[in-house]
Amino acid sequence: xxxxxxxxxxxxxxxxxxxxxxxxxxxxxxxxxxxxxxxxxxxxxxxxxxxxxxxxxxxxxxxxxxxxxxxxxxxxxxxxxxxxxxxxxxxxxxxxxxxxxxxxxxxxxxxxxxxxxxxxxxxxxxxxxxxxxxxxxxxxxxxxxxxxxxxxxxxxxxxxxxxxxxxxxxxxxxxxxxxxxxxxxxxxxxxxxxxxxxxxxxxxxxxxxxxxxxxxxxxxxxxxxxxxxxxxxxxxxxxxxxxxxxxxxxxxxxxxxxxxxxxxxxxxxxxxxxxxxxxxxxxxxxxxxxxxxxxxxxxxxxxxxxxxxxxxxxxxxxxxxxxxxxxxxxxxxxxxxxxxxxxxxxxxxxxxxxxxxxxxxxxxxxxxxxxxxxxxxxxxxxxxxxxxxxxxxxxxxxxxxxxxxxxxxxxxxxxxxxxxxxxxxxxxxxxxxxxxxxx
Numbered sequence: 001x002x003x004x005x006x007x008x009x010x011x012x013x014x015x016x017x018x019x020x021x022x023x024x025x026x027x028x029x030x031x032x033x034x035x036x037x038x039x040x041x042x043x044x045x046x047x048x049x050x051x052x053x054x055x056x057x058x059x060x061x062x063x064x065x066x067x068x069x070x071x072x073x074x075x076x077x078x079x080x081x082x083x084x085x086x087x088x089x090x091x092x093x094x095x096x097x098x099x100x101x102x103x104x105x106x107x108x109x110x111x112x113x114x115x116x117x118x119x120x121x122x123x124x125x126x127x128x129x130x131x132x133x134x135x136x137x138x139x140x141x142x143x144x145x146x147x148x149x150x151x152x153x154x155x156x157x158x159x160x161x162x163x164x165x166x167x168x169x170x171x172x173x174x175x176x177x178x179x180x181x182x183x184x185x186x187x188x189x190x191x192x193x194x195x196x197x198x199x200x201x202x203x204x205x206x207x208x209x210x211x212x213x214x215x216x217x218x219x220x221x222x223x224x225x226x227x228x229x230x231x232x233x234x235x236x237x238x239x240x241x242x243x244x245x246x247x248x249x250x251x252x253x254x255x256x257x258x259x260x261x262x263x264x265x266x267x268x269x270x271x272x273x274x275x276x277x278x279x280x281x282x283x284x285x286x287x288x289x290x291x292x293x294x295x296x297x298x299x300x301x302x303x304x305x306x307x308x309x310x311x312x313x314x315x316x317x318x319x320x321x322x323x324x325x326x327x328x329x330x331x332x333x334x335x336x337x338x339x340x341x342x343x344x345x346x347x348x349x350x351x352x353x354x355x356x357x358x359x360x361x362x363x364x365x366x367x368x369x370x371x372x373x374x375x376x377x378x379x380x381x382x383x384x385x386x387x388x389x390x391x392x393x394x395x396x397x398x399x400x401x402x403x404x405x406x407x408x409x410x411x412x413x414x415x416x417x418x419x420x421x422x423x424x425x426x427x428x429x430x431x432x433x434x435x436x437x438x439x
Contacts, residue, residue, distance in 0.1 A: 037233030104182035130175035163188030300336030
């Protein structure tokens with residue numbers, strides 16, 4: 001198991017550009033299964049989750065061409081239908097969270113798909129109900145296969161999926177994406193109410209529109225898809241990763257550094273810049289870049305009535321849950337107090353025990369809420385030996401170690417590599433001291 005050795009306490013300086021968005025990449029790469037024509041995708045991040053999904057597509061018979069850094073062409077004109085029904089395939093899917101996104105395309109195009117219980121982060125229970133019930137609304141039949149430990153979804157012989165109206169029980173991002181992709185080749189019109197409307201879902205829709213699909217309501221929570229018989233190929237560029245952008249803003253504050261984050265697609269960041277400003281970070285928009293100046297003090301806002309600031313996650317356009325771990329760590333070195341409320345996952349805050357061992361003043365109220373009392377950089381965090389439980393907590397721990405006094409060690413960094421491309425090399429270019437140790 002590889003580890004990071006981090007010498008903390010170094011200020012950073014310079015420019016850094018975010019990678020392509022992980023969550024969008026998983027969606028649009030899966031969508032290449034909807035057509036037998038070539039689809040070229042650029043700005044693809046070189047991270048483990050994406051590499052594993054591309055390997056999964058190759059194993060299914062998709063022709064994958066590497067065109068140069070971040071650019072791939074996919075052609076799904078010869079899918080191995082026997083393999084995608086095999087126990088080996090289901091087992092491979094179960095090890096990769098992003099594999100849930102191949103279900104909709106396979107089901108609508110080939111009439112059958114297995115929905116394996118997905119792996120991924122240890123951040124609490126993630127329901128698959130929205131996926132299954134949404135696909136059933138389109139006419140799929142779902143049965144549990146005890147031998148493969150997966151749901152088998154089929155379309156009745158000789159039929160296509162049929163468009164329908166549905167009201168989702170939750171605004172699930174992957175659930176919405178799966179249903180949109182399944183509806184793309186369904187017969188008739190599909191209307192999804194309470195659809196997730198994150199920029200990455202919008203990007204998936206834009207890609208499908210460029211392939212010949214008609215979609216109304218793009219960017220809203222009421223989306224209508226007009227199914228078609230076939231889709232064309234296209235070229236698509238992935239947005240910058242908003243989670244990386246937020247992580248780099250937090251990194252600058254934790255290390256009291258001056259950095260510029262380049263080409264962030266600012267208009268697609270939503271509430272993220274404002275949320276960090278509430279922690280006292282005086283970031284500036286400069287064109288499509290974000291400039292974060294070094295500050296002596298980052299003072300947390302209070303509510304208008306003087307009560308403690310409450311930062312909580314919510315479906316888009318609310319704050320993404322993927323940034324709460326970073327914001328919590330940043331708050332430990334601000335001035336003031338804040339309540340971090342993680343509503344969407346019940347185990348994502350348990351990593352705060354490591355931060356408390358590093359000297360942070362945090363009260364974990366329950367699995368969803370933590371009160372952070374900022375130390376205002378007067379008492380730096382102490383170095384510690386840490387273990388990354390998931391992608392986002394792993395990045396938060398890395399930032400904490402960079403601000404800490406002494407040398408820290410973070411194990412299980414494959415979790416960080418799943419979501420962040422060459423993160424040690426890119427941060428070292430700014431002045432960080434991170435060494436990768438392969439065991």
